[in-house]
Amino acid sequence: MIQKLLDEYAERLYARQxxxxxxxxxxxxxxxxxxDMLKAVVDCLNNxxxxxxxxxxxxxxxxxxxxxxVKDVVLDRQLCTGLVLSYGYDNYRETVVVGSRQEVxxxxxxxxxxxxxxxxxxxxxxxxxxxxxxxxxSILKLVQAxxxxxxxSITKYAPQFVNLSNVTVFDLxxxxxxxxxxxxxxxxxxxxxxxxxxxxxxxxxxxxxLANPYTDMGAMVLKYVIEAVSGMNxxxxxxxxxxxxxxxxxxxxxxPKKKLYRVIxxxxxxxxxxxxxxxxxxxxxxxxxxxxKARIMAQKEGNLSGHAGLFASNPDMIKFAKGxxxxxxxxxxYVVELGQNKTGKLFExxxxxxxxxxxGYLCYSKNPIRQESEIFHRLSGQSFASAGWxxxxxxxxxxxxxxxxxxxxxxxxxxxxxxxxxxxxxxxxDGDKIYxxxxxxDLKIDASRFTWNKGRMVNPGLILAMQYQxxxxxxxxxxxxxxxxVRKI
Numbered sequence: 001m002i003q004k005l006l007d008e009y010a011e012r013l014y015a016r017q018x019x020x021x022x023x024x025x026x027x028x029x030x031x032x033x034x035x036d037m038l039k040a041v042v043d044c045l046n047n048x049x050x051x052x053x054x055x056x057x058x059x060x061x062x063x064x065x066x067x068x069x070v071k072d073v074v075l076d077r078q079l080c081t082g083l084v085l086s087y088g089y090d091n092y093r094e095t096v097v098v099g100s101r102q103e104v105x106x107x108x109x110x111x112x113x114x115x116x117x118x119x120x121x122x123x124x125x126x127x128x129x130x131x132x133x134x135x136x137x138s139i140l141k142l143v144q145a146x147x148x149x150x151x152x153s154i155t156k157y158a159p160q161f162v163n164l165s166n167v168t169v170f171d172l173x174x175x176x177x178x179x180x181x182x183x184x185x186x187x188x189x190x191x192x193x194x195x196x197x198x199x200x201x202x203x204x205x206x207x208x209x210l211a212n213p214y215t216d217m218g219a220m221v222l223k224y225v226i227e228a229v230s231g232m233n234x235x236x237x238x239x240x241x242x243x244x245x246x247x248x249x250x251x252x253x254x255x256p257k258k259k260l261y262r263v264i265x266x267x268x269x270x271x272x273x274x275x276x277x278x279x280x281x282x283x284x285x286x287x288x289x290x291x292x293k294a295r296i297m298a299q300k301e302g303n304l305s306g307h308a309g310l311f312a313s314n315p316d317m318i319k320f321a322k323g324x325x326x327x328x329x330x331x332x333x334y335v336v337e338l339g340q341n342k343t344g345k346l347f348e349x350x351x352x353x354x355x356x357x358x359x360g361y362l363c364y365s366k367n368p369i370r371q372e373s374e375i376f377h378r379l380s381g382q383s384f385a386s387a388g389w390x391x392x393x394x395x396x397x398x399x400x401x402x403x404x405x406x407x408x409x410x411x412x413x414x415x416x417x418x419x420x421x422x423x424x425x426x427x428x429x430d431g432d433k434i435y436x437x438x439x440x441x442d443l444k445i446d447a448s449r450f451t452w453n454k455g456r457m458v459n460p461g462l463i464l465a466m467q468y469q470x471x472x473x474x475x476x477x478x479x480x481x482x483x484x485x486v487r488k489i
Contacts (some may be wrong), residue, residue, distance in 0.1 A: 002474060006042055009470055010035040013378070016399045020336060020381035024346055024368045025358070028377040037378070041467045045474065053477055057485075060467050066096070066460035070489060073457065074099045076432045079450040080391050081264075082119035083408035084314040087461035089401050089469050091479035093318065094461070097121055098489040102265030104413045106282065112268060112413075117261075121486060124250055124263045124313050125407045126290050128388030131310040132219045134238055136362035137324070138226050139173055140334045141241055147229050158224040163202035169225060172218035174342035175359045178207035179217040186292035191303075194296045212357045213343045216293065216307035219362055223306030235304040243316075246323045250313035253304040255287040263311065266290040266390055266411040269447075270438045272426060274419040278438050281411070287311075290390060290411060308388075314407045321396050321403035335398050339375075339384025341365040360384050376459045378466070389416075391450055393458055402465050406458050414447035 013034045018026045044059055051059070061067070073079050075098070082099020101123045105115040142148040150170040154161050157169070171177040181201050185194045198220060223234045230237045235253040243251050255263055267284045284290040294309035304310060312320075323329045337360075344358025344365060355372055358365040364385040367373035374385040380399035387393045391408035410416060415436040418426065428435040428443060435443040471477070 002042055002045075005474060006035070006038055009473065010038055013038075013380075013400070013466070016380040017378070018381055019399055020340060021366060025341060025344075025366050025381065028366070028368060028370070034378065037463060037466065038470050041470050041474070045471070053471065053475055056471060057468055060471070061094070061464060061487075064460045064464050066457060066464065067487075067489070069456040069460060070096055070098055072432070073450070073453050075489075078433060078445045079447050079453055080408045080410040080414070081412050083391070083406060083457075084119060084121060084123060084125075085404070085406045085457055085461055086314055086318050087402075087404040087458075087465045088318070089403070089465050091482040092465075092468060092472070093482065094464065094485045094487065095121060095314065096457075096461075096487045096489060101263075101409060102412050104268060105265055106267065106285070110282075115265075117265075120262070121315065122250065122262055122313055123407070124252075124255065124259060124311050125392065125409070126264065126266055126284075126390055127310045127312055127317075127392060128289075128291060128308050128390045129216070130317075130386045130388040130392050130394055131294075131304075131308045132306070132362040133386040133394060134242065134310060135219045135222055135226070135306040136173065136338065137242070137330050137334075138234075138237060139169065139222055140330045140338075140361070142226065142229050144331055144334060148225070154221060154225065157228045158221070160199045160224070161201060161221060163200065164221070167203060169222070172222055173361045175213040175215065175218065175362075176342065177218070178204040178213060178215065179221070180204040181217070185220075186296050188296065191296060191298045194293075210347060210356055214357055214359060219306040220293070220297075221306070222362075223304070226306075233302065233304075234306065235302055235310075238304075238310075242320070242323070242329060246319045246328065248312070248316040248319050251316045251320075252311050253309060254302050255311055260287050262313075263287055264390075264409040264412070266409060268413050269411040269416045270414075270436070270444055271417040272415060272419060272422060272436060272438065274421055276422060280438070284411075314405055317394060317405040317407065318403065321394060321405060324396055325398060325401055325403065332398070336382055337361065338363060339365050339382060344368075362386075376455070376462050378459075379462065387454075391454070393454055395458065395462065397462075400466065400469075402462060402469075404458055404461055404465070406454060408450075410447040410450040413444060415444045416447055418446065418448050 014031045086095040099119045101119050102117045107113045154164040167177050263286045270280045272278050289309045291308035294305045297305040339360040341358045345356050358367040364374035366375040379397045382399045383397040385395045391410040393406045395404040426437045434446040436446045
């Protein structure tokens with residue numbers, strides 16, 4: 001009986017990887033990989049027949065390698081100050097909490113001082129580019145309501161974008177038209193000047209078609225479309241149509257003063273450029289977004305930008321993910337469209353396979369090159385992901401009813417960017433840790449590698465969620481209310 005169920009479940013997952021995708025996005029995982037993943041559950045059950053389902057899940061967790069990977073990334077190599085990682089399905093969720101939300105801060109004299117704060121389940125994170133998924137679903141909500149046609153020109157809804165008459169809502173939602181401004185939006189100090197620069201944005205006719213099409217600019221423009229059509233401030237629209245219905249009480253554009261102590265500190269990171277110049281962020285104090293464009297667009301007054309600036313806790317983002325899975329955010333037919341590839345393609349350079357990034361509606365689609373994919377290959381073809389500079393990743397799999405959200409802080413007192421050409425002269429290794437010389441008297445942990453380590457934590461969590469689902473099916477376990485296991489490391 002169990003063998004038959006194992007075969008059927010592996011076949012189901014194997015088939016679902018191809019649903020919603022075509023061409024090179026298909027058949028990325030063999031049936032044997034799914035089978036082996038699920039057989040571990042059967043072996044666990046056969047070897048521990050006297051254990052409860054909670055004890056069986058504990059055994060699977062300890063076998064997953066997730067605990068060791070989290071300790072390596074956060075505690076040993078210190079690629080981020082700390083994180084909160086949740087993964088689950090239906091009414092079962094696990095959350096790993098580790099590290100701190102800040103290590104240092106600035107005192108009243110603008111001097112860096114130690115200021116350790118423990119990471120907690122209710123920590124509030126600067127979502128950075130994960131804000132874009134709210135812009136995406138907001139546009140789709142208005143399409144669903146019949147108030148926006150994706151094929152209409154941007155200027156039909158937001159005529160202030162005088163150079164975008166030949167650009168459609170779809171073009172910007174799906175990263176089809178690269179945009180450029182005459183100068184950087186964050187190069188000025190005045191909101192009015194910044195808006196003037198943005199309103200004069202135009203199509204970049206010289207964009208390399210093999211370059212990464214991902215950009216902030218389309219989402220920044222679409223925010224104005226949402227406001228024009230809805231007649232509401234962008235954050236107010238999100239609040240009324242998403243946050244309030246889903247009871248997301250810790251998601252804000254402006255953090256209430258009584259909650260500021262719970263916010264991560266993204267300040268005091270360093271970027272090292274090709275000429276040896278280092279820039280240390282000192283403007284991103286608690287409650288102020290790390291992203292400079294979000295800051296200049298008057299975020300502190302509640303003028304949320306479409307690309308970054310939203311703050312949320314991990315539990316709130318799980319409510320959001322589950323709201324998408326249950327059709328409470330947008331109808332399921334629009335959920336299916338979210339992660340469908342609109343940009344990606346493969347090409348060769350000197351015999352090596354490369355890709356133009358696979359993107360859906362302001363989010364990631366599954367990239368056939370495993371190490372370049374923001375989406376775990378074992379998930380279904382309808383999966384999508386949204387990632388942020390500060391170390392966050394939201395993953396939603398509508399077919400398999402799975403979700404994951406990694407919320408972390410790779411910025412506080414870290415180096416987040418090092419130009420590759422200068423790395424050999426500034427890199428200092430000390431066992432597992434890698435430091436970067438910011439100047440002669442300042443060594444900071446190199447967190448620029450955190451991005452390539454996210455999958456080591458997110459993917460084992462998703463495997464566990466799939467294994468737990470299978471275990472529940474074998475044992476006929478039906479949870480009427482959500483069970484939430486929190487693992488504090």
